[in-house]
Amino acid sequence: MVIARFWDADITTDFVVPMNYSANKAVDRNFYFDLCNMGNSDYTQTFSTTEASTTNFPALDGQSVSYAFLQFPAGAINPPHTHPRSAKLLLVLKGWLNVGFIDTNNKIYKQTLTAGDMFVFPKGLVHYQSNDDPKQPSTAISAFGSANAGTVSVLLNLFTSGIDDNILARVSKIDVANILKLKIGLTPKA
Structure with missing residues (x-):
């Protein structure tokens, strides 16, 4: 019998000390992380x-x-993706974003968000965010109910995973030549 777990395990201590720390080593620094200053300063x-x-x-x-x-x-887009282990709560900090998700009935739920607005993306559903402002950048924070929510990029998973080109052509109704063009466009630049 195989048991699959799709949530974070409960712990029986106050916190987990990282494996690379010895019992004599202080872990105070372990609880601090400067998220916003770790970002790309020229984005x-x-x-x-x-x-x-x-x-x-x-x-x-x-x-x-x-x-x-x-x-x-x-003009930037966070392309369609899912988080298999958590819902996502998005808070727009600066600018505005068009956001949306698609439910299991193929219905889209979308909204335009401005600074201070929040939007929830249900666990495992395909979703996106798009800054459609042609001049101004936007920033946001996403909160997850998992220490590792995972990210599955829809297009990268389909077109860079090694699925046979003929299968992709048959299921998408796109000829193999265009499948190959899509793959070239999605392949990360070295």
């Missing part, structure tokens, strides 16, 4: 996200919370 070209998750902030292990600082240059 004028591409969308960027800075995460505070168990990967780079070990104090979150076992706490079932994490954050991300999102920076949107003018």
